[in-house]
Amino acid sequence: MKEVRVRFAPSPTGFLHVGGARTALFNWLFARHNGGSFIIRIEDTDEQRSSPEYEESLLEDLRWLGLDWDEGPVTGGDHGPYRQTERVAIYKEYAGELVKRGAAFPCFCTDEELEIKRESMRAEGKPPQYDGTCRSLGEDAIRKKREDGIPESIRFEVERGIDRKIDDIARGDVSFPAGMVGDFVILRSNGLPTYNFAAAIDDALMKITHVIRGAEHLSNTLRQVMIYEALDLPSPRFAHIPLILGSDRTKLSKRHGAPNIRDYREKGYPAEALVNYLAFLGWATKGEKEILSVGELVEEFQLDRVSDSPSIFDEAKLNWVSAQHIRAGGSGMYFKDAKVFFPGDFRERYSEEELEKIFEISSENLSSFDRLPVEAASFKPGKIVYDDEAAAVLGGTKELIAGFKNRFELAEKWDTDHIRGIIKDTGKALGIKGKGLYMPLRAAVTGLSHGPDLVMIILIRGREDIVDLLSGALEAAG
Numbered sequence: 417m418k419e420v421r422v423r424f425a426p427s428p429t430g431f432l433h434v435g436g437a438r439t440a441l442f443n444w445l446f447a448r449h450n451g452g453s454f455i456i457r458i459e460d461t462d463e464q465r466s467s468p469e470y471e472e473s474l475l476e477d478l479r480w481l482g483l484d485w486d487e488g489p490v491t492g493g494d495h496g497p498y499r500q501t502e503r504v505a506i507y508k509e510y511a512g513e514l515v516k517r518g519a520a521f522p523c524f525c526t527d528e529e530l531e532i533k534r535e536s537m538r539a540e541g542k543p544p545q546y547d548g549t550c551r552s553l554g555e556d557a558i559r560k561k562r563e564d565g566i567p568e569s570i571r572f573e574v575e576r577g578i579d580r581k582i583d584d585i586a587r588g589d590v591s592f593p594a595g596m597v598g599d600f601v602i603l604r605s606n607g608l609p610t611y612n613f614a615a616a617i618d619d620a621l622m623k624i625t626h627v628i629r630g631a632e633h634l635s636n637t638l639r640q641v642m643i644y645e646a647l648d649l650p651s652p653r654f655a656h657i658p659l660i661l662g663s664d665r666t667k668l669s670k671r672h673g674a675p676n677i678r679d680y681r682e683k684g685y686p687a688e689a690l691v692n693y694l695a696f697l698g699w700a701t702k703g704e705k706e707i708l709s710v711g712e713l714v715e716e717f718q719l720d721r722v723s724d725s726p727s728i729f730d731e732a733k734l735n736w737v738s739a740q741h742i743r744a745g746g747s748g749m750y751f752k753d754a755k756v757f758f759p760g761d762f763r764e765r766y767s768e769e770e771l772e773k774i775f776e777i778s779s780e781n782l783s784s785f786d787r788l789p790v791e792a793a794s795f796k797p798g799k800i801v802y803d804d805e806a807a808a809v810l811g812g813t814k815e816l817i818a819g820f821k822n823r824f825e826l827a828e829k830w831d832t833d834h835i836r837g838i839i840k841d842t843g844k845a846l847g848i849k850g851k852g853l854y855m856p857l858r859a860a861v862t863g864l865s866h867g868p869d870l871v872m873i874i875l876i877r878g879r880e881d882i883v884d885l886l887s888g889a890l891e892a893a894g
C-alpha cells in the first residue's frame with residue numbers, strides 16, 4: 417500500500433464536538449496504525465460563520481486529545497497552504513479547467529429565480545434540482561449577461577441517466593440511482609468555492625489516500641467522485657463511519673446536551689478516557705477488552721471493524737470508561753491535573769501531600785475531576801453540617817463521642833495503627849461494636865453517613881481537627 421495520507425477537515429464555525437472529535441480520532445488512529453500522515457485542513461470558505469478563534473480552539477482541543485498532526489496550518493508541509501481561503505486561486509484554476517472540458521458552465525441564475533423554480537418543483541412533487549437554464553447558453557448570451565453585470569457562478573454539469581456506485585471500505589458498495597443530484601455550484605459568484613469542490617480538489621492535491629468521515633457525507637462523496645472523473649484526477653478511497661445518535665435515536669446534537677470536547681476537558685475528564693470512549697463509537701476491537709490505552713487503540717485500529725449501523729452516545733458509559741482510567745492511573749498519573757478541581761478551602765487547609773492522599777482515597781469511583789468536591793466531601797474543611805442521616809445516627813451517642821474525644825486527645829501517635837487501636841478501645845470500654853461504633857464516629861467527623869475509609873479520614877484530618885469535630889458533635893449527640 418502506498419503511504420497512507422488522511423485528513424481531518426473541520427470548518428472553524430464552532431467548537432470541536434463529539435462527532436468531529438470521533439472523525440479526527442478515526443483518521444488519526446488509521447494514520448498512526450499504518451505509519452502514515454495525518455493532515456489538518458481548515459475549511460473556512462464560509463466567510464460569515466468562520467473565525468480564527470474557532471480555528472485556534474479546534475487545534476487546541478485536538479492537541480489536548482493527543483491527536484498530533486504531520487501537516488496543517490501553522491505546522492506547514494509540502495502540500496499547503498492548509499487553509500482553504502488561502503487556496504482560492506487553485507480552485508479558480510480547476511473550475512476554469514472544468515469549463516474548458518465542457519464539464520462545468522457559467523450560471524447566471526439569481527438566488528430568487530432558483531428559489532421560485534425549486535418551489536414549483538416541490539409543488540409538483542419533484543426533487544428540487546437545477547433545471548438546466550444556463551447549461552447551454554451560447555457565447556453571445558454569456559457575453560451579454562456579463563456586460564449586464566449579472567453575478568456569475570460556475571456549475572458542475574452532472575451527466576444524466578447514469579447510476580453510480582461507490583466502493584466504501586466500511587460499508588461495501590453504496591449505490592446511487594441516476595438523477596439523485598442535479599448540476600451543482602462549484603464556484604460561487606463571490607469567487608469562493610463550495611464545500612464539495614474545494615474538498616475534492618484539496619484531497620486530490622494533498623494526495624489524500626483515504627477519506628474517513630461521517631455517513632452524512634455520502635451524497636457529497638458522490639459529487640466529489642464526479643469531479644475527480646471529470647478532471648481525470650485519482651480518487652481517494654472512502655470510508656463512511658456511522659452516525660452518532662443521542663439516546664432518543666436522533667442525530668446527536670446540542671439538544672441532547674452533547675457537549676463540546678472543551679466542556680469535557682473543563683469538567684476534568686482525562687483525554688485518554690475520552691479517546692478510549694470515542695474510539696468505540698462505531699468501531700470495535702477483536703477482543704472483549706473495553707479499556708484500552710491510546711497505544712493499544714493504535715495497534716488495533718482497522719477500518720474493516722467499523723460498523724455500518726449508528727452508534728449511541730451514552731454519557732453513563734463514558735463515565736464508566738473514565739472512572740476505570742482514573743482508578744488505574746491513580747494519583748501518579750492524574751493528581752497533577754486533578755488538584756485544581758479541589759475547592760479553594762481544601763487547597764488552603766491541606767498540604768500538597770495531603771491533597772494527593774485525599775485524591776487517592778476519593779477517586780475510587782471518580783469519572784471526572786469536577787466531582788472531587790462531592791467524592792471528597794468527608795474531608796471538607798471548616799464547620800461541619802450534618803446530613804439528616806448523620807444527625808439521626810448521632811442521637812443518643814454522647815457518651816461514645818466523649819470517649820472518642822478523650823482518647824484521641826491523648827493519642828500517643830497519629831498513625832493508622834493507633835487510630836484503629838483507639839476506636840477499638842473506646843468500643844471495648846463502652847461495650848459497643850461494629851456499626852454502632854463506626855457510624856457515630858463517621859457522622860461526627862464528616863457530617864455524613866457514608867464515605868471512604870474512616871481511619872484514613874481521621875489520619876489526614878489530624879488530631880486537632882478531629883478533637884474539634886468531636887467536641888462539636890457532643891452537642892449534636894445530646
Ligand code: GLU
Pocket residue numbers: 424425426427459615628629633
Ligand atoms: N468541513 C467539512 C465538515 O466539517 C468536512 C467534511 C469532510 O471531511 O470532507 O463537515
